[in-house]
Amino acid sequence: MKQGRSGRVLLTSIFAGVPLALSALVGVSYYTFADVPPLPPPPPQNPITEEKRLLGKILFFDEQLSSSNTIACATCHVMSRAGADGRVGTNPGPNGIFEPGIIGTDNRTGSQGVVRMDANLNYFRDTSFNFAAQVTGRAANSPINARFNIDSFWDGRARSQFVDPQTNTVAIPAGGSLESQAVGPITNSVEMGHDGVDWNFVTSKLANVQPLHLATNLPPDVAAVLASKPSYPQLFAAAFGDGAITARRIAFAIATYERTLISNQAPWDAFVAGNTTALTATQQAGLQHFGANCGVCHTVQNGLFTNPNLPNPQQNGGNFRNIGLRPVTEDNGRQAVTGNAADRGRFKVPSLRNVGLKRNFMHNGQFTTLDEVVRYYARAQGSPQPFLDNIDPAFLAINIPPQADVQIVDFLANGLLDPRVRDQQFPFDRPTLYTDNDRAGDRPSLQGGGIAGAGGVIPSMLANQPGYVGNADFRVGVFNALPGATARLYASLAAPIAGVISQDILVGTTSTGTTTGLSGVATMNWPLGPSVVTAGQVYFLQWVIDDPAAINGQALSRIARLPIFCGAQGCPAPCGTSDFNGDGDFGTDQDIEAFFACLGGNCCPTCYTLGSDFNGDGDFGTDQDIEAFFRVLGGGNC
Numbered sequence: 001m002k003q004g005r006s007g008r009v010l011l012t013s014i015f016a017g018v019p020l021a022l023s024a025l026v027g028v029s030y031y032t033f034a035d036v037p038p039l040p041p042p043p044p045q046n047p048i049t050e051e052k053r054l055l056g057k058i059l060f061f062d063e064q065l066s067s068s069n070t071i072a073c074a075t076c077h078v079m080s081r082a083g084a085d086g087r088v089g090t091n092p093g094p095n096g097i098f099e100p101g102i103i104g105t106d107n108r109t110g111s112q113g114v115v116r117m118d119a120n121l122n123y124f125r126d127t128s129f130n131f132a133a134q135v136t137g138r139a140a141n142s143p144i145n146a147r148f149n150i151d152s153f154w155d156g157r158a159r160s161q162f163v164d165p166q167t168n169t170v171a172i173p174a175g176g177s178l179e180s181q182a183v184g185p186i187t188n189s190v191e192m193g194h195d196g197v198d199w200n201f202v203t204s205k206l207a208n209v210q211p212l213h214l215a216t217n218l219p220p221d222v223a224a225v226l227a228s229k230p231s232y233p234q235l236f237a238a239a240f241g242d243g244a245i246t247a248r249r250i251a252f253a254i255a256t257y258e259r260t261l262i263s264n265q266a267p268w269d270a271f272v273a274g275n276t277t278a279l280t281a282t283q284q285a286g287l288q289h290f291g292a293n294c295g296v297c298h299t300v301q302n303g304l305f306t307n308p309n310l311p312n313p314q315q316n317g318g319n320f321r322n323i324g325l326r327p328v329t330e331d332n333g334r335q336a337v338t339g340n341a342a343d344r345g346r347f348k349v350p351s352l353r354n355v356g357l358k359r360n361f362m363h364n365g366q367f368t369t370l371d372e373v374v375r376y377y378a379r380a381q382g383s384p385q386p387f388l389d390n391i392d393p394a395f396l397a398i399n400i401p402p403q404a405d406v407q408i409v410d411f412l413a414n415g416l417l418d419p420r421v422r423d424q425q426f427p428f429d430r431p432t433l434y435t436d437n438d439r440a441g442d443r444p445s446l447q448g449g450g451i452a453g454a455g456g457v458i459p460s461m462l463a464n465q466p467g468y469v470g471n472a473d474f475r476v477g478v479f480n481a482l483p484g485a486t487a488r489l490y491a492s493l494a495a496p497i498a499g500v501i502s503q504d505i506l507v508g509t510t511s512t513g514t515t516t517g518l519s520g521v522a523t524m525n526w527p528l529g530p531s532v533v534t535a536g537q538v539y540f541l542q543w544v545i546d547d548p549a550a551i552n553g554q555a556l557s558r559i560a561r562l563p564i565f566c567g568a569q570g571c572p573a574p575c576g577t578s579d580f581n582g583d584g585d586f587g588t589d590q591d592i593e594a595f596f597a598c599l600g601g602n603c604c605p606t607c608y609t610l611g612s613d614f615n616g617d618g619d620f621g622t623d624q625d626i627e628a629f630f631r632v633l634g635g636g637n638c
Contacts, residue, residue: 043175046252051239054225056257064209066192068114069466076111076140079428082354083142085111089135092128094330102366103384106330109365110136119196122523123477131479134190139365143258145351152181154347154363157337166199166247178255203245206232208611213567214434229569233605243605260427263353263418279415286411289404296394297349305352320346323395324386344390354421356413374405434466444562449499453547453555454482463560469535469571472527472618478543478557481512483520486546491539496559501540527618530574537564572609574616575638582606587633
């Protein structure tokens with residue numbers, strides 16, 4: 001859609017009476033967002049293809065990309081929340097103390113990630129979050145319209161030059177900030193990973209899971225490509241020519257998907273294209289006040305409502321500004337990336353498109369309503385006082401007239417709202433994630449019960465991972481137990497009685513270690529192989545801790561209820577077949593070669609779903625798997 005004369009004349013008339021310099025800025029050479037700036041081309045090293053877009057979309061929504069199978073990119077980037085986080089989590093800030101509220105403290109509102117795990121995927125106590133989900137120190141940025149970014153993240157540390165994190169070579173010399181951003185959270189021990197996680201762990205895991213296995217209600221384009229139940233190696237082969245899974249390819253795919261998330265169908269877009277009724281009179285007044293006060297940073301001219309093309313000029317901060325929200329000593333922002341003292345306290349100027357959908361605002365989530373935001377800029381009575389160290393002069397020059405804040409809020413909340421984003425319509429559609437509220441029936445839950453041990457404390461159960469058939473990584477933890485004690489995890493299909501379960505199944509025995517002298521902690525891995533559990537079963541789990549201070553010398557944890565379910569791609573067969581490589585020929589030399597290659601960690605894309613766990617007991621590559629394989633190869637039973 002080309003910009004017509006009516007749009008330019010209309011915008012010029014809207015800004016009548018605005019100071020001359022600003023009028024020239026926003027009125028003389030105005031273009032619609034649909035036309036200018038044009039969509040930046042993808043970097044030549046990563047051209048957009050449909051196969052790559054679909055792979056990136058699948059990866060973006062797959063919780064299996066995290067170490068605990070509980071966090072996807074889409075967990076923290078919710079389209080109906082303008083691509084930000086719909087949840088609210090509190091980070092205690094530099095002082096490590098959770099203080100009441102956010103305003104006036106160094107607390108931040110961030111995104112809830114994973115419960116902390118060590119390099120062996122064992123739970124341990126985090127000094128700030130204990131055994132609750134960790135929370136990031138900054139609010140989540142939006143991937144919507146992020147195609148226009150020069151550098152990404154609040155401090156711009158995801159640079160335009162993308163360096164492959166596995167090879168440490170430059171994969172994209174310029175224009176690759178989305179690729180740089182995509183690889184960050186996956187190996188971050190707060191957001192999606194565990195302590196010491198590396199890309200070998202991530203890529204090996206993807207090679208052995210079913211894509212989007214934990215999601216339901218798949219978008220049509222994703223459902224179509226997953227209908228034949230392809231493996232991740234097959235999806236990577238379709239996108240890149242072969243089935244190798246690498247960090248670079250993961251970044252390329254996710255970035256390709258994100259480059260298609262373009263929001264440009266708000267009432268504002270219709271208004272500047274010539275539809276004079278697309279914005280109400282109140283919103284038009286809000287637009288005028290916004291342009292006069294906010295347009296220096298949130299540029300109206302380019303329709304993005306930010307300054308994407310000014311990464312860090314020496315003067316005036318470009319796309320990174322300090323508006324005095326908190327003392328620079330708490331978070332020096334851009335300075336940590338550039339090393340330039342002039343950048344202290346500066347953070348990215350976000351796009352304001354769809355901003356009315358957000359639950360919190362600013363890099364630290366300090367405000368919860370747009371009204372609070374505008375009142376802060378207006379320095380209204382009752383608003384927090386800005387911190388002046390290195391504050392941007394543009395902030396101090398803002399002069400919002402009385403009552404104009406209501407008009408500005410109306411323009412921002414409604415005039416910049418793309419209904420496709422609000423309603424999660426293509427390309428902003430999403431599946432239902434395992435951790436979404438309406439999947440609660442598939443999730444573990446705590447049932448109470450237990451018997452106190454040392455100090456009169458009942459050991460605490462930690463169970464938040466999905467109990468799907470075939471989950472070899474399923475883990476259960478216990479904390480607040482006697483340190484250095486023998487700990488046994490039991491399971492039962494029978495409902496508990498008086499806070500105690502029948503000890504029908506001994507899952508395993510371990511001991512409670514200590515974390516810097518704190519209470520005892522233990523983790524148990526219970527591989528949920530198809531020969532171990534069945535979809536529809538409900539298990540009750542309870543820890544038993546040898547503790548002389550407890551009744552009968554045994555403290556009992558609270559009880560966890562664990563529903564067992566099939567993932568979206570179905571439950572795996574309880575035992576592999578002699579057609580291990582899936583080529584339709586049974587018991588061939590190629591099947592034997594594929595099996596032993598899989599034992600060595602190189603499973604083919606069409607190999608048996610559980611790979612080297614041939615007998616489906618949840619343990620991979622054991623002598624029992626080898627014995628079962630040759631029994632089946634000889635015509636026997638698993």
